[in-house]
Amino acid sequence: MILHELVLRVETVEQLAPAGRGLIVDCTVGTGGHTAALLEAGATRVLGLDRDAEVLPLARERLAVWKDRVELVHADYRHLDAVLERRGIDQIDGALADLGHSSVQLDAEGRGFSFRRPDPLDMRMDRSQGQTLIELLDDVTPTTLADVIFEYGEERHSRRIARAIVAARDRSDLSTTADLAAVIRRSVPYRGHSRIHPATRTFQALRIWVNHELDGLDEFLRTVARRLKTGTRLAVISFHSLEDRIVKYTLRELERGGELAMRVLTRKPIRPGRDEVVRNPRARSAKLRAAERVS
Secondary structure (H helix, E strand, O other): OOOOOOOOOOHHHHHHOOOOOOOEEEOOOOOOOOHHHHHHHOOOEEEEEEEEEEEEEHHHHHHHOHHEEEEEOOOOHHHHHHHHHHOOOOOOOOOOEEEOHHHHHHOOOOOOOOOOOOOOOOOOOOOOOOHHHHHHHOOOHHHHHHHHHHHHHHOHHHHHHHHHHHHHHOOOOOHHHHHHHHHHHHHOOOOOOOOOOHHHHHHHHHHHHHHHOOOOHHHHHHHHHHHEOOOOOEEEEEEEHHHHHHHHHHHHHHHOOOOOEEEEEOOEEEOOOOOHHHHHHOOOOEEEEEEEEOO
């Protein structure tokens, strides 16, 4: 079984302090790595959610030794309230959300996330619903597409790339991820020995766009805070500056109080150490923030 390499494993467990706690929700269970780490550290039970049904069998296999202490659910983390209500659960003893995507997902054939082979232009995390990338590209304007690429990918050549993609679409020259990557590569000035592929930022932006990844993140954090028991914690790992900004400011707002109060445990985000980045280059942009419910 191919397993995703965890990001900030030790640091996440330290922030959640799961030993002896009741129910912890892994809101993005993926292939089960963080859930396994929490159980190994003494968590009593874990409820694992993921919007990608195709990774749940891998998680189930990985977590088989704890099968009596784990429940896996095909659900988007933004539907946490509904998942808990269906199970008659009022409050929880901790929550984790890793907003990144596993290597298993990104490297899987046929999903459309990789620009290294000719896959269909899909990019949906949940292939049971929503529009594919090719469907979204079908009638998008260059201006709208440029805004998506600039905002979500922080790509300074966004307008040039967007015009090239729309032109390729209009010529019917866009049917696979390899086609898309080639269009982007031709439209971006040569960067010398850049450490990332010219299509990296654009593919990231398009994936966020297809999956509405930033929509409802702040409300999800408020839902978790409301569901936490006093003295229990939330940990969030983000990989994109926009995600991290939402997490940072939402936790700060919750800390200021209201109906409930949170205490931010990480004034600055926890980042992977040099050894982890060398071992797993995809960890380089990860940021971990945590907070504890205090009332």
